[in-house]
Amino acid sequence: MNQILAACILVTGLSAQASLLNFTAGTKKLAGVTLSPSAVGSVQNSKGAATEVKVTLLGAGLREKKVLIVDAKVYTAELFSDNEAGFVRTADGALTSLAQNSNAVALKITMLRTVSASQLATSFEEALQANEISLEGEMKQLLTIVENSADGVSGKSLIMLMVKEGADATTIYYEDTEGAVKQFTGSSSLINKVMAIWLGQPVDKGLSACKSQLLQKVY
Amino acid sequence: MKNILILILISMFVFSCELTDAIKSVNKMPDKMDTLGDNTAEMERLTVVGKMKDEVENEKNYDVLAPIPYKLIAPSKKLAENFTLDEAIGWIYTRQAYVEGANVLDRYPDAIMYDENGNVLRIAPEAIAFEENKIGTASAISAVSAFLPDALINQMVERIYNGEKDSKTMIHILAMRYNFISQVMLKEKYAKSNLTVIGEVEEAIQYLYKLESIANLHFVNSINMRTTSFVIFQNANENLTYGVDVSEVHKYWLQIADGFERYLKVGAFANSDAQKQSQVVRIQNAKVMIDQGLARSQKYNKLKP
Numbered sequence: 001m002n003q004i005l006a007a008c009i010l011v012t013g014l015s016a017q018a019s020l021l022n023f024t025a026g027t028k029k030l031a032g033v034t035l036s037p038s039a040v041g042s043v044q045n046s047k048g049a050a051t052e053v054k055v056t057l058l059g060a061g062l063r064e065k066k067v068l069i070v071d072a073k074v075y076t077a078e079l080f081s082d083n084e085a086g087f088v089r090t091a092d093g094a095l096t097s098l099a100q101n102s103n104a105v106a107l108k109i110t111m112l113r114t115v116s117a118s119q120l121a122t123s124f125e126e127a128l129q130a131n132e133i134s135l136e137g138e139m140k141q142l143l144t145i146v147e148n149s150a151d152g153v154s155g156k157s158l159i160m161l162m163v164k165e166g167a168d169a170t171t172i173y174y175e176d177t178e179g180a181v182k183q184f185t186g187s188s189s190l191i192n193k194v195m196a197i198w199l200g201q202p203v204d205k206g207l208s209a210c211k212s213q214l215l216q217k218v219y
Numbered sequence: 220m221k222n223i224l225i226l227i228l229i230s231m232f233v234f235s236c237e238l239t240d241a242i243k244s245v246n247k248m249p250d251k252m253d254t255l256g257d258n259t260a261e262m263e264r265l266t267v268v269g270k271m272k273d274e275v276e277n278e279k280n281y282d283v284l285a286p287i288p289y290k291l292i293a294p295s296k297k298l299a300e301n302f303t304l305d306e307a308i309g310w311i312y313t314r315q316a317y318v319e320g321a322n323v324l325d326r327y328p329d330a331i332m333y334d335e336n337g338n339v340l341r342i343a344p345e346a347i348a349f350e351e352n353k354i355g356t357a358s359a360i361s362a363v364s365a366f367l368p369d370a371l372i373n374q375m376v377e378r379i380y381n382g383e384k385d386s387k388t389m390i391h392i393l394a395m396r397y398n399f400i401s402q403v404m405l406k407e408k409y410a411k412s413n414l415t416v417i418g419e420v421e422e423a424i425q426y427l428y429k430l431e432s433i434a435n436l437h438f439v440n441s442i443n444m445r446t447t448s449f450v451i452f453q454n455a456n457e458n459l460t461y462g463v464d465v466s467e468v469h470k471y472w473l474q475i476a477d478g479f480e481r482y483l484k485v486g487a488f489a490n491s492d493a494q495k496q497s498q499v500v501r502i503q504n505a506k507v508m509i510d511q512g513l514a515r516s517q518k519y520n521k522l523k524p
């Protein structure tokens with residue numbers, strides 16, 4: 001009986017850390033990371049209702065960061081949406097079109113070097129500041145989640161999934177590199193704010209190059 | 220009898236002379252000991268300089284250069300602390316001349332193979348190693364420039380003021396010092412989330428003072444570096460071409476202030492109330508320095524309305 005109980009507890013624990021999205025196998029690679037053409041998943045919204053999510057790869061970019069002389073590879077970013085046709089592949093149009101025309105947006109970040117959770121949060125914070133997005137309220141909530149989650153360990157992935165709930169709200173799900181998922185529901189502009197990190201005003205040359213790559217179709 | 224007396228007198232004279240010499244010699248001994256001590260210290264210094272130069276010039280220490288050139292930090296610091304000003308200028312000049320002057324295609328003319336459309340087909344591994352070595356060298360001289368003691372930097376600035384020889388090299392040293400402290404020490408090593416104990420905060424402040432002293436120089440706009448010699452890693456030309464962005468001074472004061480507020484833990488590892496109290500005093504002092512730095516650096520803040 002004890003063994004059955006232990007097994008039940010184990011299964012419950014594992015399901016709580018099941019991946020937010022299941023990614024299909026792809027054929028193309030970027031910096032050694034295989035790019036997934038699409039992903040599906042099921043999440044619970046803020047009212048507890050199950051929501052099916054099916055997203056398609058819009059683009060993929062390599063985040064490099066210059067340190068002194070060397071451009072260090074930090075992560076690959078894969079951008080997904082449930083409305084590929086509504087994505088405008090231009091530097092000026094990408095962010096607005098993504099936020100307006102998608103009901104679900106996902107970003108999968110696969111780490112190419114280990115970055116601590118607090119450093120990840122700091123880098124997101126700098127990019128948000130460069131886009132003049134307030135770090136209070138819902139963005140503070142997101143940065144706190146990132147900072148208090150697992151480190152970005154080399155070779156592992158973290159996922160941000162944003163799903164609109166009607167016209168006024170968006171729920172964001174953050175899965176860290178250990179598979180733990182945290183979520184909260186914010187405003188309807190959450191996708192626009194979060195994705196400004198990658199598709200808004202680039203904070204440095206590395207993010208600028210990453211943004212250019214994200215605008216290119218992969219499959 | 221008379222002869223014996225003369226002999227005794229001569230002996231006494233010679234003995235007294237020897238005694239006088241011996242006494243004089245003993246009197247001079249502390250000076251000689253000092254000289255010997257100085258020579259020993261100088262020998263030790265030269266040995267350290269030699270060993271550390273071997274380390275920072277050794278390409279095995281160039282395999283990890285980002286985010287922090289871990290293997291270069293310790294020998295670069297030791298070398299910088301033991302260099303005389305002239306040695307530092309001479310060594311940095313020759314290494315910088317190698318980075319800027321050595322062209323991979325002079326050494327390996329056929330290193331890069333192209334197809335008929337001008338696309339690169341293959342790059343010879345030895346040519347890649349050649350340029351990687353130059354990148355490592357550039358990192359090493361930047362690190363040494365960053366760790367040179369403030370006293371040497373002050374002398375260097377005086378020489379620049381006076382139009383002394385090697386001014387161009389000394390200006391490059393200031394540029395590399397600023398860039399390394401900014402990009403490696405403050406941006407990476409002392410990133411705000413790393414400011415968890417007071418010692419880290421104090422160290423970050425000290426490095427920021429070094430940046431500030433360069434930003435305050437009246438010829439700051441003339442402090443720059445330019446590199447054009449990389450053929451394979453062309454982004455290294457861009458990364459090694461820079462000036463001094465004085466707005467970073469205010470940015471880093473804000474960073475330290477933020478890290479201080481959010482991440483610093485008072486006496487997290489203290490074993491007694493006295494240790495904790497001592498840290499509280501240091502934290503109070505650091506807070507004063509941060510507030511002063513923030514106020515002082517407002518003039519550099521590009522975003523200031």
